[in-house]
Amino acid sequence: GDSVTQMEGPVTLSEEAFLTINCTYTATGYPSLFWYVQYPGEGLQLLLKATKADDKGSNKGFEATYRKETTSFHLEKGSVQVSDSAVYFCALSDRTGRRALTFGSGTRLQVQP
Amino acid sequence: KAGVTQTPRYLIKTRGQQVTLSCSPISGHRSVSWYQQTPGQGLQFLFEYFSETQRNKGNFPGRFSGRQFSNSRSEMNVSTLELGDSALYLCASSGGQTSSGANVLTFGAGSRLTVL
Numbered sequence: 196g197d198s199v200t201q202m203e204g205p206v207t208l209s210e211e212a213f214l215t216i217n218c219t220y221t222a223t224g225y226p227s228l229f230w231y232v233q234y235p236g237e238g239l240q241l242l243l244k245a246t247k248a249d250d251k252g253s254n255k256g257f258e259a260t261y262r263k264e265t266t267s268f269h270l271e272k273g274s275v276q277v278s279d280s281a282v283y284f285c286a287l288s289d290r291t292g293r294r295a296l297t298f299g300s301g302t303r304l305q306v307q308p
Numbered sequence: 309k310a311g312v313t314q315t316p317r318y319l320i321k322t323r324g325q326q327v328t329l330s331c332s333p334i335s336g337h338r339s340v341s342w343y344q345q346t347p348g349q350g351l352q353f354l355f356e357y358f359s360e361t362q363r364n365k366g367n368f369p370g371r372f373s374g375r376q377f378s379n380s381r382s383e384m385n386v387s388t389l390e391l392g393d394s395a396l397y398l399c400a401s402s403g404g405q406t407s408s409g410a411n412v413l414t415f416g417a418g419s420r421l422t423v424l
Contacts, residue, residue, distance in 0.1 A: 227410040238312075238398055238415040246410045284351065288411050295341065295353035295364055296413060 197222045199285050201299035208275055208306050216270040216302045218259075218285035226287040228252075228261055228268040229296070233282045242270075242283070275306045310335065312416035314399050320422045326387040329419045333380050333401030339363075340382040341413060342374060345396040354397075357382055386421075394423045 202217040220226065227246045231239040243252030248263035257272045268285060285299040313332040321327050333340050341364075342354040353366035357376035374384040380401075386393055397420075400413035 229410075229412075231415075236417075238314075238417040239400075241412060241414070244410050244412065295356065295366065296343075296351075297353075298351040300350050 197226070197287060197289055197297045199287055199297055199299035201283075201285050201302050204282075204301070204303040206302060206304050208304070210277055210306055210308050211274045212306075214270070214272040214275045214279075214304065216283055216285075216304070218268045218270065218299060220266050220268065220285070220287050222266075222287055222289050222297075224289060225263075226289045228259070229286045229288070230257070230259055230268070230270050231284045231286060231298075233284065233301070235281075239284065275304070277306045277308050280304055280306045312399055312401050312414055314397075314416035314419050316419060317417065318420045318422075320424060321389050322424050323389055323391060325389050326385060327389060327421060328383055328385045329397055329399075329421075331382045331384075331399030331401075331416060333382070333399075334403070334414055337401035337403045337414075338380055339402040340376055340380065341400045341402070342382070342384050343398045343400065344368075345398055345418070346394070351398075354384065389423045391423050394421060396420050 198221045200219050229244045230242040232242045243254045245252040245261035250261045259268050259270045282301045282303045284301045286296045315330045339358045341356040344352050356364040360376045371387045376382045396418045398418045400415045
């Protein structure tokens with residue numbers, strides 16, 4: 196079945212550091228890929244998405260590129276802020292008719308001032 | 309435009325009781341999905357409803373059920389509660405696939421259930 200693997204957290208960075216959170220997936224066909232973010236006490240917010248190979252999703256300074264050859268969708272940001280502290284989830288949605296999202300386990304990011 | 313609204317936000321129940329959670333989707337969205345989030349199992353899909361019909365179901369016991377009304381509002385019910393049902397229950401709505409082919413879900417803030 197489909198699966199998403201994320202790097203273990205927590206990831207602790209200083210403000211203005213470069214962020215990478217790794218995400219790889221296993222799926223049949225050509226899934227859509229997503230990054231969601233969850234702030235403390237809140238639900239999930241869509242951060243960015245990509246629907247086909249080599250697509251780059253971007254939002255609020257975050258970027259991720261759909262790499263079919265490596266089945267990866269790594270999240271990057273050039274300069275993190277304290278306000279970026281949250282849990283980040285990589286997810287996929289396949290196109291076989293099943294509409295559920297398959298999520299990774301989440302990566303907690305802590306940004307220190 | 310109002311987001312996805314879930315009620316109640318917090319509730320405490322005891323083992324053996326049942327609980328009903330409510331979700332109001334974004335206006336115009338006809339698909340509502342439910343997910344369970346726990347520290348041990350992460351985010352797991354429960355079920356999805358579209359136009360009052362269950363269209364997809366995850367791997368949960370029959371104690372977990374749901375329904376959708378004609379105005380797209382949805383409820384989920386958990387009967388005979390167990391300690392392991394303590395979780396954050398998230399509802400998400402969707403307006404269908406976007407022009408890029410992605411099915412984008414918008415999540416509510418969740419209902420946090422504690423079973424004692």
